[in-house]
Amino acid sequence: MIEIKDLWFTYPNGVEALRNISLEIRKGEFVAIMGQNGAGKTTLIKHFNGLLKPSKGAVLVDGVNTESVSVAKLARKVGFIFQNPDNQLFCETVEDEIAFALKNFGFKEAPLKRRVTWALNLLGLMEYRKASPFMLSGGERKRVALASVLAWDPQVVVMDEPTIGQDYSQKEKLRQFIIQLNTQGKTVVVVTHDVEFVSECNPRVILMSGGRIVADGIGKDVLTDVELLTQASVVLPQVTEIFMGIKDLEFPLDVIDLYEAKELLLKRLGGK
Amino acid sequence: MSVFDGLKFRGISSPIHMLDPRIKFFYVCSIFVVAIIFFELLPLLVLFLFQIPFVILARVQKEWIRSLRGAAFLASIIFGTNILFRFIYAGYTLTASDVEYASAMTLRFIALVESFSIFFLTTSPDHLGLALEKSHIPYEFCFAFTTAVRFVPVLAEEAQTIMDAQKARGLELEKGNFLRRIRNYIPILIPLIISAIRRSLELAEAMEARAWGAIEKRTNLYTLKMKRNDYLLVLVSIAVIIVGIFVKIYVSVPTISNLLGF
Ligand SMILES: Nc1ncnc2c1ncn2[C@@H]1O[C@H](COP(=O)(O)OP(=O)(O)OP(=O)(O)O)[C@@H](O)[C@H]1O
Numbered sequence: 001m002i003e004i005k006d007l008w009f010t011y012p013n014g015v016e017a018l019r020n021i022s023l024e025i026r027k028g029e030f031v032a033i034m035g036q037n038g039a040g041k042t043t044l045i046k047h048f049n050g051l052l053k054p055s056k057g058a059v060l061v062d063g064v065n066t067e068s069v070s071v072a073k074l075a076r077k078v079g080f081i082f083q084n085p086d087n088q089l090f091c092e093t094v095e096d097e098i099a100f101a102l103k104n105f106g107f108k109e110a111p112l113k114r115r116v117t118w119a120l121n122l123l124g125l126m127e128y129r130k131a132s133p134f135m136l137s138g139g140e141r142k143r144v145a146l147a148s149v150l151a152w153d154p155q156v157v158v159m160d161e162p163t164i165g166q167d168y169s170q171k172e173k174l175r176q177f178i179i180q181l182n183t184q185g186k187t188v189v190v191v192t193h194d195v196e197f198v199s200e201c202n203p204r205v206i207l208m209s210g211g212r213i214v215a216d217g218i219g220k221d222v223l224t225d226v227e228l229l230t231q232a233s234v235v236l237p238q239v240t241e242i243f244m245g246i247k248d249l250e251f252p253l254d255v256i257d258l259y260e261a262k263e264l265l266l267k268r269l270g271g272k
Numbered sequence: 273m274s275v276f277d278g279l280k281f282r283g284i285s286s287p288i289h290m291l292d293p294r295i296k297f298f299y300v301c302s303i304f305v306v307a308i309i310f311f312e313l314l315p316l317l318v319l320f321l322f323q324i325p326f327v328i329l330a331r332v333q334k335e336w337i338r339s340l341r342g343a344a345f346l347a348s349i350i351f352g353t354n355i356l357f358r359f360i361y362a363g364y365t366l367t368a369s370d371v372e373y374a375s376a377m378t379l380r381f382i383a384l385v386e387s388f389s390i391f392f393l394t395t396s397p398d399h400l401g402l403a404l405e406k407s408h409i410p411y412e413f414c415f416a417f418t419t420a421v422r423f424v425p426v427l428a429e430e431a432q433t434i435m436d437a438q439k440a441r442g443l444e445l446e447k448g449n450f451l452r453r454i455r456n457y458i459p460i461l462i463p464l465i466i467s468a469i470r471r472s473l474e475l476a477e478a479m480e481a482r483a484w485g486a487i488e489k490r491t492n493l494y495t496l497k498m499k500r501n502d503y504l505l506v507l508v509s510i511a512v513i514i515v516g517i518f519v520k521i522y523v524s525v526p527t528i529s530n531l532l533g534f
């Protein structure tokens with residue numbers, strides 16, 4: 001779905017933000033990108049819909065080189081949700097906000113209405129449809145931003161730090177929601193610092209540091225590699241930390257999932 | 273954006289950066305005066321070249337060239353309208369002196385941009401605020417001014433992010449006729465204005481939380497003191513004005529087309 005070949009990117013001010021990135025994200029995959037501040041995560045995902053163009057190398061979306069088409073064209077396939085919803089909200093009502101992109105893509109009236117309603121329901125925003133986006137809470141604004149992108153049903157959904165500023169129950173809902181999107185066949189890419197969030201979703205994990213990819217694999221491998229994580233300034237998931245702390249008791253060291261941990265402990269303790 | 277880049281302070285150290293902003297401003301004013309009194313190409317050319325050593329001394333050549341490039345659009349408009357009016361005025365003919373006059377007007381503008389760009393490239397907003405304060409302008413105004421200057425690049429960056437976010441929602445800025453294109457900017461302006469207002473409210477609260485305005489007389493971390501180079505620049509600036517006025521009154525400036533024997 002997204003194919004990146006030997007990508008280098010340098011900002012106009014000379015900062016070399018990406019160095020020799022090669023990566024393939026297949027259709028229907030769920031990918032989490034992690035790494036310290038300034039690692040180049042945001043810079044990388046901005047290449048997925050052509051907001052940034054490679055300084056060297058190439059990015060292909062569905063076989064099309066991003067260099068050769070407009071952002072608007074790519075956006076139809078790759079929905080991009082920015083970290084800060086305030087960077088995009090500008091309409092009088094939530095409903096208009098969601099319809100904005102659909103109008104840009106030239107949806108006719110009937111399907112447009114249907115999709116707005118669908119997106120409002122999807123994110124539990126029906127009661128706010130006539131409200132002003134500026135009057136909503138931070139978490140609700142974030143959901144509006146999400147709805148305004150999902151409304152056009154892009155094949156790939158890219159999110160930059162979706163869990164920031166969300167309370168625990170919202171985060172849990174978001175997690176369920178992302179997993180649901182993924183099981184429906186959408187390709188999902190999430191950039192996040194939230195290890196617990198990632199370990200509970202269990203996606204493919206890509207670890208970045210200093211503009212390079214330093215690890216790429218399943219969560220069980222990447223999130224339990226202490227050396228790698230230290231290099232990328234990411235902490236271990238809490239469950240893994242516990243299991244490493246009691247490694248004398250000969251538990252496996254690659255546990256990241258709460259449920260698995262519980263099972264293991266119950267078995268050892270002889271409970272049910 | 274490139275115009276702003278050519279005016280944005282570069283925090284390197286050079287003899288020019290160390291100068292007192294008040295003196296630098298005086299220098300800009302002297303260039304301004306001389307640029308205004310001449311209508312001939314030759315003295316304006318001298319004025320333009322005269323400032324290049326300052327640029328090199330301040331080591332801001334790259335930014336300076338960028339500011340000139342940013343000014344090129346306006347400069348070409350100035351040149352174009354001058355030529356056009358001369359052309360119509362002279363009854364649809366054009367002589368070398370007309371071209372020279374239009375070039376002079378354009379060069380005047382460029383020389384002014386040049387001096388302003390040297391000033392802003394080498395003067396930190398903090399020093400500027402300090403200079404204003406020293407000139408007995410109420411601190412509130414100085415603060416508002418320096419904050420405004422400092423937030424221009426922040427706002428520019430924010431505008432870029434907002435533009436990215438709206439493009440990602442299928443907005444095409446370049447699409448449609450003239451009116452439509454202006455309307456295309458609404459989704460960018462509204463979030464920008466709202467975030468600027470929100471930011472200013474937050475800034476006000478943060479400042480009050482840190483005891484802004486608690487006492488009448490504030491102290492400063494840095495103080496301005498005139499040094500040898502400052503006095504030197506004062507002399508240079510005065511000399512520029514005197515020489516300028518002298519030449520204007522007593523010397524009949526030849527035109528370049530005369531010199532070249534047209
Ligand atoms: N618009 C820009 N102009 C110049 N340099 C930039 C720009 N945006 C980012 N950078 C630089 O590029 C590097 C990578 O930045 P990027 O935003 O991709 O990091 P990130 O991994 O998303 O970090 P964070 O976790 O803080 O969001 C950083 O060194 C940053 O300073």
Ligand SMILES: [Mg+2]
Nearest residue numbers: 041042043160
């Ligand atoms: Mg980022």
